Amino acid sequence: MSEASAAPGTSAAPATTTASGVSGAPVPTIAVTGSTGRLGGRVARRLAGRGVPQTLVVRRPERAPRLPGAVAVRGDYADRAAVGEALADISTVFMVSASESADRLAQHKAFVDAAAEAGVRHLVYVSFFGAAPDATFTLARDHFHTEQHIRASGLAYTFLRDNLYAEFVPDLVGEDGVIRGPAGQGRAAFVGQDDIADAAAAVLSRPDDHTGVAYDLTGPESLTLDEAAVILSEQLGRTVTYRPETLEEAYASRASYDAPPWQLDAWVSTYTAIAAGELDGVSDAVPRLTGRSATPLADVVRAVRG
16 A cells, blocks of 8 residues: 555545635644654655645654645653644644653653643554553553553543564674574564554544554564574575573673663563563554555565665
């Protein structure tokens, strides 16, 4: 499905009424965050391709993509006043998670509160597969608590719980062609960002149809890192292998990055979550939302290579 095509059952663009009430360019009722990033940018481009007006909420408006029907406004997650102003007259918001940081959850809560105060009706939040208060992957706990805060805010919501990004898998490979981590023989259902963006665009086109739903977004297969290494070898044209580490070895091998403890825990727990089986399981959400099959890891890696 091309970016300009609409999924079955999508609605037409909003009526063409400007803020001044004069017939002309439509007033955006959808806001997209993270449009300067890979996922948010994909979603913004898909909405523009469908002719949907949108407000792009970004920290630096000059870096926002220039898209037809899109207006870029400043809004940092932690700046409630700026977010409130940016979301005035907006009914639906696509909220990507903030950059990884020690205070990310606090930023999320501030943004959600500002959205509710601004009169936003529906929040479509990019969460994580298996989000839970006791999730092995430490950042999945932040996603759980963000979801809970959204529920408590009174906003209508839809959660897109993404598995690990398929585009991220080649980055696991060291310079020596080895993937190292304490993942054992656990499995993950790596999902492509284009699949997530297509699913998000479908939800944003008819948000009321998806109120109160949490979608697990996965690829079409659940793979061990041994199996992923075989796929990477075929697609990258060099030998890639997986070498399991113990927990102690994992922390030791990453100590040279001089990262804060919370970041090290996040890196290592990515693998231990796989080992625990918490990223295993294939969902039919991508096919149901997009009308096509989810993209295999091999195809994602091939596309990334260009």
